Amino acid sequence: xxxxxxxxxxxxxxxxxxxxxxxxxxxxxxxxxxxxxxxxxxxxxxxxxxxxxxxxxxxxxxxxxxxxxxxxxxxxxxxxxxxxxxxxxxxxxxxxxxxxxxxxxxxxxxxxxxxxxxxxxxxxxxxxxxxxxxxxxxxxxxxxxxxxxxxxxxxxxxxxxxxxxxxxxxxxxxxxxxxxxxxxxxxxxxxxxxxxxxxxxxxxxxxxxxxxxxxxxxxxxxxxxxxxxxxxxxxxxxxxxxxxxxxxxxxxxxxxxxxxxxxxxxxxxxxxxxxxxxxxxxxxxxxxxxxxxxxxxxxxxxxxxxxxxxxxxxxxxxxxxxxxxxxxxxxxxxxxxxxxxxxxxxxxx
Numbered sequence: 148x149x150x151x152x153x154x155x156x157x158x159x160x161x162x163x164x165x166x167x168x169x170x171x172x173x174x175x176x177x178x179x180x181x182x183x184x185x186x187x188x189x190x191x192x193x194x195x196x197x198x199x200x201x202x203x204x205x206x207x208x209x210x211x212x213x214x215x216x217x218x219x220x221x222x223x224x225x226x227x228x229x230x231x232x233x234x235x236x237x238x239x240x241x242x243x244x245x246x247x248x249x250x251x252x253x254x255x256x257x258x259x260x261x262x263x264x265x266x267x268x269x270x271x272x273x274x275x276x277x278x279x280x281x282x283x284x285x286x287x288x289x290x291x292x293x294x295x296x297x298x299x300x301x302x303x304x305x306x307x308x309x310x311x312x313x314x315x316x317x318x319x320x321x322x323x324x325x326x327x328x329x330x331x332x333x334x335x336x337x338x339x340x341x342x343x344x345x346x347x348x349x350x351x352x353x354x355x356x357x358x359x360x361x362x363x364x365x366x367x368x369x370x371x372x373x374x375x376x377x378x379x380x381x382x383x384x385x386x387x388x389x390x391x392x393x394x395x396x397x398x399x400x401x402x403x404x405x406x407x408x409x410x411x412x413x414x415x416x417x418x419x420x421x422x423x424x425x426x427x428x429x430x431x432x433x434x435x436x437x438x439x440x441x442x443x444x445x446x447x448x449x450x451x452x453x454x455x456x457x458x459x460x461x462x463x464x465x466x467x468x469x470x471x472x473x474x475x476x477x478x479x480x481x482x483x484x485x486x487x488x489x490x491x492x493x494x495x496x
Contacts, residue, residue: 148224148472149175151248152465153209155241156233156261157287158182158192160204163461164216164223165271167469172271176215177455177462180204183328190327191317198236205244212461220252226484227468230258231494232288238490249485256484259467260496262289263301265423267470268452268463276450281417283408285432286424287313287330290363290404292411293496298474301496304415305361305407312400313426315365319372319396323389334429336393343387349375349395353402361411363403372396401432405439412444419448427457 148168154161163177182200186192213219228245231238242258249256266282280295290312292305310318313330320329323336340347351371354364372392382388412420420440427433433451440449456462 148469149218149222150225150227150465150469150472151209151212151223152461152463152468153205153226153228153241153245154261154264154459154461154464155201155205155237156229156231157237157459158186158197158200159459160201160208161459161461162209162212163465164212164218165462165465165469167466167473171274172466172469174271174456174462175218176212177460178208178212178215179460180208187327190321192234194234194236197234198240201237201240205240209244209248220248220254223252223254225257225468225472226252226254227257227259227464227471228488229261229264229464230488231261231491233261233492235490235492238492242488242490246485246488255472256488257468257471258484258488259464259471260494262286262291262293262424262496263299263467264463265452265457266293266295266421267467268456268460269421269423269450270470271453271456271462271466273450276421277418277448279415279417280419280421281408281411281415282421282423283404283436284424285312285404285422285426287311287317287426289424290365292361292407294411294415294417298470303496304411305363307363307365309364309366310369312363312365312404313424315369315400316426318369319393322369322373322376323383323392330426330429333393333397334431336390337397337431340387340390340394343390345391347391347395349391351375351395351399353399353406356403356406361407363407365400368396368399397429397431401429401435404432405436408436409439409443412440412447417447419450420444421450423452423457425458427452428454
């Protein structure tokens with residue numbers, strides 16, 4: 148089946164066409180129009196500005212994805228669009244575009260949860276992933292441990308009680324006087340310190356690492372960085388100190404993420420551990436998590452999404468749409484999706 152995916156939950160206007168056959172997803176096209184430069188001057192995403200850019204870019208991006216895939220609207224079997232969560236002005240552009248096209252082209256339409264999309268990025272170009280699956284979702288808005296016993300069956304066994312990991316990265320970058328988005332910047336600074344082969348003298352907290360549950364908290368870690376910088380104003384102006392702070396902050400975050408994931412593996416005995424979400428592009432997290440799972444649970448499989456599909460994109464939405472279509476009983480509801488689908492900024496998975 149051929150699926151057109153559309154994603155506009157935040158500041159990326161994206162469209163993609165995927166082909167699904169017997170559970171294998173092949174990406175025929177994936178087009179993303181980024182708004183990073185627009186929002187960088189504001190230190191974060193401005194919802195109304197994002198919506199304006201989505202409105203300008205949505206049809207050209209969809210047109211490019213169809214052209215790149217070499218398919219016509221008549222060839223499509225399904226349209227999948229991010230229904231939520233996200234910024235409601237941004238979501239409305241994507242969902243209304245999808246509803247209009249579904250009506251005009253007479254195609255079934257499925258609304259997809261944004262995090263479900265990130266999870267199903269792992270199923271792109273993969274023959275089989277064994278269930279049950281434990282997926283660590285780490286992004287700008289979410290940090291969750293999700294247990295899946297089968298397709299589309301989600302149990303959130305742990306989540307952040309305050310800041311998400313990606314949000315903490317952005318805030319720490321701002322504390323260190325760096326631009327938005329902060330994740331890639333903190334990662335580069337940490338790598339620079341690592342390459343210097345110096346030993347860090349800083350010790351930041353690992354919040355909730357000793358708690359018996361699988362929940363997270365990164366607000367206190369961010370505040371610890373704030374006071375560390377405020378209490379060392381002379382050092383804070385030096386690049387090597389900022390890089391050391393970035394290194395210790397990143398490692399503290401990774402330590403917590405890995406520790407909680409391993410605890411969850413011990414309790415729930417999944418056959419596969421996966422990473423998902425924008426923060427999963429962090430090379431240290433990818434490397435250290437894979438090593439930790441292999442050393443502690445060699446019998447458990449480990450799966451990472453390709454870098455280009457880990458960030459916000461529409462191929463992951465189309466992938467999730469294909470599996471939801473194949474595994475849903477009430478397919479009649481999707482045939483009139485253009486009538487019923489509504490954007491939901493607080494959509495629950």
